[in-house]
Amino acid sequence: MSFENLKLHPSILQAIADSGYTVPTPIQAEAIPAVLAGHDIMASAQTGTGKTAAFMLPAIHRLSTPSAVKSKGPRVLILTPTRELATQVNDAARKYGKHLRLNTVSILGGMPYPLQNKLLSGYVDILVATPGRLIDHIDRGRIDFSRLEMLILDEADRMLDMGFIEDVEKIANATPASRQTLLFSATLDGNIGKLATRLLKDPKRIQVAAQQDRHENIEQRLHYVDDMAHKSRLLQHMLTDIDLTQAIVFTATKRDADMLAEDLFAQGHSAAALHGDMNQGARNRTLTKLRRGGLRVLVATDVAARGIDVAGISHVINFDLPKFAEDYVHRIGRTGRAGATGIAVSFASHKDMQILQRIERFTGQAIAAHTIAGFEPKRVPRPSAPRSGQDRKFSGKPGGNRSASGQPRREGGFARSGEKRPNSGGFAHHSGRRHG
Numbered sequence: 001m002s003f004e005n006l007k008l009h010p011s012i013l014q015a016i017a018d019s020g021y022t023v024p025t026p027i028q029a030e031a032i033p034a035v036l037a038g039h040d041i042m043a044s045a046q047t048g049t050g051k052t053a054a055f056m057l058p059a060i061h062r063l064s065t066p067s068a069v070k071s072k073g074p075r076v077l078i079l080t081p082t083r084e085l086a087t088q089v090n091d092a093a094r095k096y097g098k099h100l101r102l103n104t105v106s107i108l109g110g111m112p113y114p115l116q117n118k119l120l121s122g123y124v125d126i127l128v129a130t131p132g133r134l135i136d137h138i139d140r141g142r143i144d145f146s147r148l149e150m151l152i153l154d155e156a157d158r159m160l161d162m163g164f165i166e167d168v169e170k171i172a173n174a175t176p177a178s179r180q181t182l183l184f185s186a187t188l189d190g191n192i193g194k195l196a197t198r199l200l201k202d203p204k205r206i207q208v209a210a211q212q213d214r215h216e217n218i219e220q221r222l223h224y225v226d227d228m229a230h231k232s233r234l235l236q237h238m239l240t241d242i243d244l245t246q247a248i249v250f251t252a253t254k255r256d257a258d259m260l261a262e263d264l265f266a267q268g269h270s271a272a273a274l275h276g277d278m279n280q281g282a283r284n285r286t287l288t289k290l291r292r293g294g295l296r297v298l299v300a301t302d303v304a305a306r307g308i309d310v311a312g313i314s315h316v317i318n319f320d321l322p323k324f325a326e327d328y329v330h331r332i333g334r335t336g337r338a339g340a341t342g343i344a345v346s347f348a349s350h351k352d353m354q355i356l357q358r359i360e361r362f363t364g365q366a367i368a369a370h371t372i373a374g375f376e377p378k379r380v381p382r383p384s385a386p387r388s389g390q391d392r393k394f395s396g397k398p399g400g401n402r403s404a405s406g407q408p409r410r411e412g413g414f415a416r417s418g419e420k421r422p423n424s425g426g427f428a429h430h431s432g433r434r435h436g
């Protein structure tokens with residue numbers, strides 16, 4: 001399958017070629033023809049699979065034909081849970097639409113209203129928005145949805161988790177019933193399924209990979225830790241690994257992110273924090289620095305780091321485990337972008353056994369326990385016997401499971417010269433064409 005087979009507008013094919021993409025990713029190969037045929041779709045796809053282009057390319061294709069309705073309002077509306085993701089979606093719209101004359105506007109919380117009012121009063125082809133701020137503008141009667149043709153919900157599960165469900169429905173109800181609706185989400189079950197029943201018409205379900213097949217390019221490792229001091233020492237040691245190009249370190253709270261970033265900075269690491277208490281300007285500056293390679297370690301909270309797509313992220317380190325299993329999947333998806341390989345390390349103490357189990361159940365993968373010589377835990381909180389059938393199911397995979405004895409895999413070589421560790425080639429798979 002090539003992009004040419006997908007019958008996209010020549011200007012879009014040109015932009016795809018400019019981006020260096022040669023073949024559609026599986027989600028693109030499935031979703032693009034369905035969207036072009038006019039179907040509503042609900043697709044389960046993680047970030048890193050090329051899902052943005054999967055909806056953006058057919059959306060832009062639609063915009064290559066003029067609207068039959070005479071108005072200036074948006075023809076495509078994309079809702080995202082966070083400002084960061086909205087910014088990336090906006091960048092994608094500009095990238096793939098650069099050979100067509102499109103007006104793309106983003107309406108995000110934390111930005112001044114007067115500028116947004118001005119943008120909304122002109123012609124808008126693609127509007128990318130976070131739900132809260134968009135509702136404000138709808139309530140003030142500043143948006144004309146009369147020519148809206150397509151509504152796209154990106155990371156719908158996350159919008160639900162963040163309490164945006166009512167806003168999303170209200171926005172959908174403000175758009176014409178004739179619209180085409182596309183829903184992208186990590187999972188399609190439960191509340192997402194219910195939302196889809198309300199907002200989508202006879203949708204095609206697209207599932208690119210079974211849950212357990214995901215993230216095969218990311219080696220997941222577990223390190224048991226005794227206490228905070230042990231965690232800190234391990235982290236410092238890991239940051240000396242020369243294979244670590246850039247890392248995102250996740251903490252449980254904004255305060256912890258600040259404190260840890262300060263500590264790391266004081267220890268001489270190029271580190272900074274990213275969290276929701278920072279103003280948008282500071283967040284943007286930090287992300288730009290990360291993207292340009294001027295920052296090696298980003299210490300972040302879940303929401304702030306959602307959607308970050310930076311090629312150099314070789315490692316994700318869960319300094320604290322997330323509260324929700326879904327967040328684990330989103331976190332580790334910050335590495336191993338677009339076919340690259342990555343390493344996701346999780347620290348876990350005896351207090352974390354329940355969430356660890358939930359994560360493993362959610363991903364369907366047991367996370368292999370590793371130790372580093374000199375940094376072994378005093379005690380291993382989990383019994384060495386396999387906990388469930390799933391342990392065995394995944395044994396034998398490269399970089400996969402615990403040793404046959406069930407004991408943590410020992411890994412003296414991590415960051416030690418002259419010794420090899422599994423999968424240390426890290427970014428050998430980078431094709432150099434994936435930057436977006």
Ligand code: AMP
Pocket residue numbers: 020021022023024025028046047048049050051052053309337338433434435436
């Ligand atoms: P996403 O899943 O939308 O966050 O995309 C992940 C990354 O894949 C982005 O950096 C895109 O630029 C890149 N990408 C999207 N489609 C392709 C493709 N067909 N070939 C190579 N890279 C792609």
